[in-house]
Amino acid sequence: MAQAKKQALWLKPLAFGVLLAVLGHLLTIGLIPSVIMTIAMTRIGEASGGLNRLAHGNMVTPQNQQIVRSSPDLAYSTCALDLSKGPVRVFIGKGADYTSAAFYAGNTDNVFTLNDRKIGPEGARIMVVSARSPIAARPGEVVVSLPSDKGLLLVRRHAPSPEAFKRVQAERTQDYCRAVMDGV
């Protein structure tokens, strides 16, 4: 009798523990992408000298790698996007080899990717807007709509050798990522 009473005293706390375990699991899983994305955006923004600025990375080596699972065969350029004050304009020049511009929402979703097969010889002009931004794209501009005000642009260019990387460095000098109010 005393044993059963003792067991009953644990039932509700145990149920409470199980509930917290489930909530803790779901909350952590749900928060991981946005927390890691925020950290990545902060680091990229700092490396670029601010938001809405394109930073060109060096050739990836074990010594200078910044993020997990980067590829040494690619030349990366990054731009931390902040659309809270309006749209952002992006220009990506046509490369001689594989090039892609991938746009990520704050929850890590790859919402849009443009690769060199769809980039004409004059390059790609892109206007990035958030769901609540006014759209004032120019003729010929590709409009990319992010579900949130924050996001990331990651440009990949094929550069598996120092020679290829040198070529890419010349190709990407005209690339930019700027807030529309910067007058671009």
Place this chain on the structure above:
Amino acid sequence: MWRWLICGVLGLGLGVGSALAVSGGLFSDAKLVSGRWSTDPTVGAAAANPWLRATIARVGLLALTKEETVYFNRDVDEDGAKLVEGCIYALEGEALPTRWWSITIYGANQMLPINTDGASSIDATRALVAPATTWAGTLSATRPTTPGPWLSSKGGGTFSLTIRLYNPQSVEKAALQALKLPRVKKISCTQTPTSGGGN
């Protein structure tokens, strides 16, 4: 009161801990297998479930969708044993129905192994010099004397490989499963690799 406190703390710890453990595994619930390589086609897509999204955020942030790039991973050799720095492996591959591919080595921390060998990856342009349609290389901690591309495992400990397939001709499940992805055959070891199960 102390019963509630103990159960609450333990429950919360278990929930957070299990979330971190689940999201730290590399495609532990991969849906598509080709040989010893595996992938999840929903990587990068809005359709990805919260667990996969959390995993990608931790071990492969900023992945592309399958139409742009398919990522296959493996951490075992052809016999199912874990890939380890102490073993020498033969790599065998052939032309793939994709615009371009590259294989990269990552340590257990998902970073490139720290070494100065300049051999953290092999890509199609270096492995498959026209008119060749097959290639053979080496995966080892020391530079091989045999010709062919080399992937250095120096500093890798227990490591994994990722092959990126850029603009694959087809992203249909059957087509991806039928891909003849590179084989990784153990030649010799100075340490005994543990069994890795089926990756």
